[in-house]
Amino acid sequence: MSFWNDPLRVAADWLQGIFVGWGMNETGAHVLVVFLGVLLLITLLMVLDIFLVWIERKVVARFQDRLGPNRLGPFGLIQPFADIIKLIIKEDTTPGDADKVVYNLAPILSMMSVLILWAVVPLAPVMLGTDLNVGVLFLIAAGAIGTLSIIMAGWASNNKFAMIGGFRQVAVMVSFEVPMLTMLLIPTIFAQSMNMNAIIDAQNVWYVWISPLGALIFLIAAIAELGRAPFDLAEGESELVSGFNIEYSGMKFGMFYAGELLHAFTFGGFWAILFFGGYRFFGLEQVSPFLAILILIIKAMLGYWVIMWVKYTMMRIRIDQMLSFNWKFLTPLSFALLLVTALMNALLASAPTWLYILGMFLANVVTGWIALEIARSATRQERERIEGPNKKVAEASH
Amino acid sequence: MTGAQIIFLMVAAFTLLSAVMVVTTRNLVHAALWLVSTLFGVAVVYALLNANFIAVVQVVVYIGAIAILFIFAVMLTRKDMRDSGPQINKNWWAGALVAMLTFAGLAFLLSGWSGFSKTAAELPAGFDSISLLGESLVSPEAYVLPFEVASVLLLAALVGAVYVAFNPSKK
Amino acid sequence: MSTETLIWLLPLPPALAFFLIVLFTNKSKALSHTIAVGAAFLSWLGAMIVFIRALGVEHLSEHPFESAINWLPTGETFLKIGVLIDPLSATVLFFVAWCVLMIFIYSVGYHNFGQPEGDHDHAGLPPHGATVHGHTVPSVEPMYSRFFAFIGLFAFGMLTLVVSDNVLTMFVGWEIMGLCSYLLIGFWYGKESARNAAIKAFMTTRIGDVFMLLGIAFLYSVTGSLSFKDIFSEEVLHALASVPTGVFGLSAAGLIGLLLFIGTVGKSAQFPLHVWLPDAMEGPTPVSAMIHAATMVSAGVYAVIRMFPIISLDEKTMTVVAFIGAFTALFAATIAVAQNDIKRVLAYSTISQLGFMIAALGIHAYVAATFHLVTHAFFKALLFLGSGSVIHGMEHGVLHTGNHKVDPQDMFNMGGLRHKMPITFWTFLIGGFALSGFPLVTAGFWSKDEILADAWAHHHYAIFFTLAIAAFMTAFYTMRQITLTFFGEPRTEEAKHAHETPWTMTLPLVVLSVFAVGYGWVGMPHWITGGLVPNWFHEFVGSMLHEHAAELEFNIVPLGTSLLVALGGLTAGYFAYRNVQSPAEDKLQIPVLKNKWYVDELYNVVFIKPAVWFSEVFVSKWMDKGFIDGILHLFGPATGGVGSAIRNYFDLPVINHFFGDGSAEVTWWFGRNLRPIQTGRIQQYLVLSLIVLFVVGGLLYFLLMA
Amino acid sequence: MVPLSWYLLLAAALFGIGLFGVLVRRNAIAVLLGIELMLNAVNINLVSFWRYSDVLTSMSGQVFSIIVFAVAAAEVSVGLALVISVYRRRNTVIADELDMLKW
Secondary structure, three states: OOOOOOHHHHHHHHHHHHHHHOOOOHHHHHHHHHHHHHHHHHHHHHHHHHHHHHHHHHHHHHHOOOOOOOOOOHHHOOHHHHHHHHHHHOOOOOOOOOOHHHHHHHHHHHHHHHHHHHHOOEEEOOEEOOOOOOHHHHHHHHHHHHHHHHHHHHHHOOOHHHHHHHHHHHHHHHHHHHHHHHHHHHHHHHHOOOOHHHHHHOOOOOHHHHOHHHHHHHHHHHHHHHOOOOOOOOOOHHHHOOHHHOOOOHHHHHHHHHHHHHHHHHHHHHHHHHHOOOOOOOOHHHOOHHHHHHHHHHHHHHHHHHHHHHHHHOOOOOHHHHHHHHHHHHHHHHHHHHHHHHHHHHHOOOOOHHHHHHHHHHHHHHHHHHHHHHHHHHHHHHHHHHHOOOHHHHHHHO | OOHHHHHHHHHHHHHHHHHHHHHHOOOHHHHHHHHHHHHHHHHHHHHHOOOHHHHHHHHHHHHHHHHHHHHHHHHHOOOOOOOOOOOEOOOHHHHHHHHHHHHHHHHHHHHOOOOOOOOOOOOOOOOOHHHHHHHHHHOOOOOHHHHHHHHHHHHHHHHHHHHHHOOHHHO | OOHHHHHHHOOHHHHHHHHHHHHHHOOOHHHHHHHHHHHHHHHHHHHHHHHHHHHOOOOOOOOOEEEEEEEEEEOOEEEEEEEEEOHHHHHHHHHHHHHHHHHHHHHHHHOOOOOOEOOOOOOOOOOOOEEEOOEEEOOEOOOHHHHHHHHHHHHHHHHHHHHEOEHHHHHHHHHHHHHHHHHHHOOOOOOHHHHHHHHHHHHHHHHHHHHHHHHHHHHHHHHOOOEHHHHOOHHHHHHHHHOEOOOOOOEHHHHHHHHHHHHHHHHOOOOOOOOHHHHHHHOOHHHHHHHHHHOHHHHHHHHHHHOHHHHOOOHHHHHHHHHHHHHHHHHHHHHHHOOOEHHHHHHHHHHHHHHHHHHHHHOOOHHHHHHHHHHHHHHHHHHHHHHHHHHHHHHHHHHHHOOOOOOOOEHHHOOOHHHHOHHHHHHHHHHHHHHHOOOOOOHHHHHHHHHHHHHHHOOOHHHHHHHHHHHHHHHHHHHHHHHHHHOOOOOOHHHHOOOOOOHHHHHHHHHHHHHHHHHHHHHOOHHHHOOOOOOHHHHHHHOOOOOOOOOOOOOHHHHHHHHHHHHHHHHHHHHHHOOOOOHHHOOOOOHHHHOHHHHHHHHHHHHHHHHHHHHHHHHHHHHHHHHHHHHHHHHHHHHHHHHHHHHHHHHHHHHHHHHHHHHHHHHHHHHHHHHHHOOOOHHHHHHHHHHHHHHHHHHHHHHHHO | OOOHHHHHHHHHHHHHHHHHHHHHEOEHHHHHHHHHHHHHHHHHHHHHHHHHOOOOOOOHHHHHHHHHHHHHHHHHHHHHHHHHHHHHHHOOOEHHHOOOOOO
16 A cells, blocks of 8 residues: 555555654544545635636636636736635625624535535545445535525525525525436436445446436536526526625625535536546546546536536526426426336346447437427427417418 | 543534524524524434434435425515514413423333333444335335325325415416 | 247337327327337338248247236136237238338328318318319328327237237237227218218127127136137147037037137128128228228138137038138129229128138138238238229319319229329239239239139039139129229319329338239249249148148149139120220119128118117117106105105104204303313414323323332 | 433433424414424434344334425425415414414
């Protein structure tokens, strides 16, 4: 066992040795080492978060045919640090009628709901916070805390816009949790486990090949869960000014903002873990945990990039459309897909691998196609109900 | 006193304190938020009992759905920000008496039970309670019928709630 | 996929198509026919794979593809259902798959897919045409999707019947087809005649089906099994033949065979239950082809062939079968001669040809009957689809002239169509020659010749001559039909403007005409090929029987007869009708033939009128209104009298005053005094009830513990 | 190791607190909050009985707690729907004022 193969264990043993050498007892030293590990992870994530700000601004600039930050440091890399300094030294206001405790607790919870997710992210085969056997469900549980933080922010601000934004976001999050949870069950079916590491281990074939539709639905639900465009109804600048965080300023706002970016990146990571093989990449992950972390971060970045791509390409949709879309289309579709996947999985259990992949892929495509056809015919009927019968036919018969 | 006991006592104290706050705090939104922290404490209790799945489901279902629903309902049924009037009715002393009697009665009955201060065996290595739970939920020999009945109940509650809360005058 | 699994899956695509179309896609015509044709194609593909695999198996009849599952628990045992592909069902599956696929494709064109919607079309009526830029063009069928749903279900029924390994599922498929034929014959339910025809078809076949069900029940009660494998085993057959029944001195096998045969008489439209089939022409033409060629009537004959081991056990039953078959063959042929409607001629011809098969079975010519079943299916499907094509072309002419009084189905309105519709003409000619048994090249010749040869060789001379005459008339009316339709000059303006039909209709014609010619070659007797090619069909299907009948030696008499009747009939038909211009010039329009020997009228007098009288006059007027209502009317006053006596002397004084008012007062007093406890505050109730609980619980606890 | 009695007493206390809330809170929603506490107390009991039973492979305790979750979700949704419906009609959710059923 060398540092190259299992850095975490080596470092932990070394640290624990030092602490015990200083006269601490075994348990206390262990607790302290774990605590330091958590602190290290969080710190690294925060630093990563700062770069995410920079990436986000650069990418949006490219999408909008601009240059983005380019004054401070090479490629404007120092810009986010300047932003942070600005946020920190800004006046930290609290509205007079606000519910002070709740108001101040909300951004902390928001950030916490994201950071807590990293407890179950397997960074490398030997590196993960906790090997929880319900890791997949943990994702939803952490999302619940995020929901709570937003409704707390919306309510405590004592502001109509904030309240409406909070309501909307909660409605969206609670609704989109359903297809998301359903889609989380698909990797669970394939891997026969809810454990993140087991799911990655079982992905000899990336699950995106045997459940492309599942990956897509998961991405859509994740974007809704994040509250990013086209589902950014909680903020809705043009209608709600800034939604639930309207009253926040300074670093409290910064925490919401940073939380959102990190959340998006985290979901990119989960997308990679659940459907794109996580840290696996043709055996490279076996070489060193560092390489595995690199692979995971690259994959997460790609997922994050897709989320950004969607955000800066699509326009915001209305809240009722969005909830209808979820309850009338996405949720039934995800249930149907779950049924089809389970059925095909059982049917093709003894089939050769290529047939299995092909069958699953086709089942997904067919399910998606049927769903689209049904949706198309339903919307056509809706349109005809509103606009009256098809005008073309009426003209042709005259 | 072992570490596990200390942790249990801390969690229990936290849970009970939050619970007391739930029933005594004047502001209903705060009460709902205290409920969240109680539920969180209970989730930790489940985790202490090695029931990981139940613990996570507790967070998902109770905090993610039920508590949020409570906060929604509180917000939908208030006339202004501040709560006015007493939050506790005039017979509160009778209620308190009955609640204490309940606790005392339960404690009394339990203390007479032979398994009261039993200690648990260590979980066997590799014990997978999730797959056992899953299998017993859908196994015809075990609990598939209650499971299905529960799902029907949920559906009925869903339909019923929509019907009851639907406001026909607006449409 | 294993062959057995594939066989299980064979009938499913059309059934799925049915549900998909009915439930989801019925708004979209293109989607509906894509699903239906796709399903038919899937079944066809599966059937071909199964067929080819079946060919590859040595001694398929001893080692058929079979698979069975438990279905209904019946006491301690299970009623099993399963699938079975042996040489017979493989053969039948082959032609069913082809015919079904062709008919599905044909239906797309026949129902004018791609044409505009009609100006005045209603669901339930045939399309009347649409006006586009001042021209009248054919319009699309209003219930297009429904049609595909129905024929999908129909195909499901037929495929189920063919692949079943037991009588019960066979009967299920049989009844599904019965339902579908009802739905499809009455497809244009806006027409009174279509409605009546549908009911007639349903009721008539029902008579047969009831007997068939009786036969199945009897079979089950005797043998305890319905699976072919069990009931065709030596010991069961032996037992069946030796059990006597009290009916006509028949053995159990004979009675079961007779009952099952009556089912076939209904389904395959044999005399005396043939009356529904000509009327079934009210349905759209693909339906007629479906019913008469590919599916339902074939199903009837298939059932007899399938049950042949049982039916053949009793000579009395076999005699009945042979004579009904031969009589029907001749009887229907005589009617066909005098019909003017192009589809009705084919309908009677079908009855007649089915009679051939039944007669063949009745004289133990198992292979010949099967062979004729297959070849007939191909060329009769071809002829029906061809006639549909002709009608479609004529309708085009009718739309062009706008004279809707001209019947596009009447052959005397046609003439000279060979120039207008060349593909239809040539394929129809091939089909007609196959039906007539044109020597050597057509499939019909080989199969019909084999039947005649069998009859001659086994000394059934009466059957032989009857069938020979029927065969002559077949050739005669076929040529009459071809001559009137295609030769000469157009007799009406409409015929001049007839059009060739689209490729979706002509393609099936071409495909089927290939089979109408080519399928005969697989069953050529070895004397014609000089033993170069073995008589494959005889070997393949003949292996089904326990005693493998030797192939017949060459005999000049039946061959000569076949040649004579076929060529003679064709020649006579051509010359007799070459110059006929109108029905009046047709010397064979004898009233008794024209009116189908008055069988319908006879049934009307003997069965329907008495039944109506019985229900309307006897049951309704006398029994129900007179007798039963009279008793009921008596009950009323009597009950009223008893009631009022009880009311006045018991109810009012005792119950009302004493018990009723007295108890109410007591209750009221209690209520008034206990009222203040009801505060309406739920929490108070809760507190109170809990306190009571504690008191009672505490008391109980201490009392019980102490 | 923590003995079973601790969990049972915790559950009993939680149950008592919930019952107190149910009995004394005037707001109907607060009453429902109390019911939630009581349900959670029951669930603690169920799970701890599972953990402390001799047969760990018998999952009855966990299964029942799952079913309690379902029942709780149904109860809250219907209960809150009723509260909102009452609020629409009567403009109050105070349990004491909803006493039309008296006398």
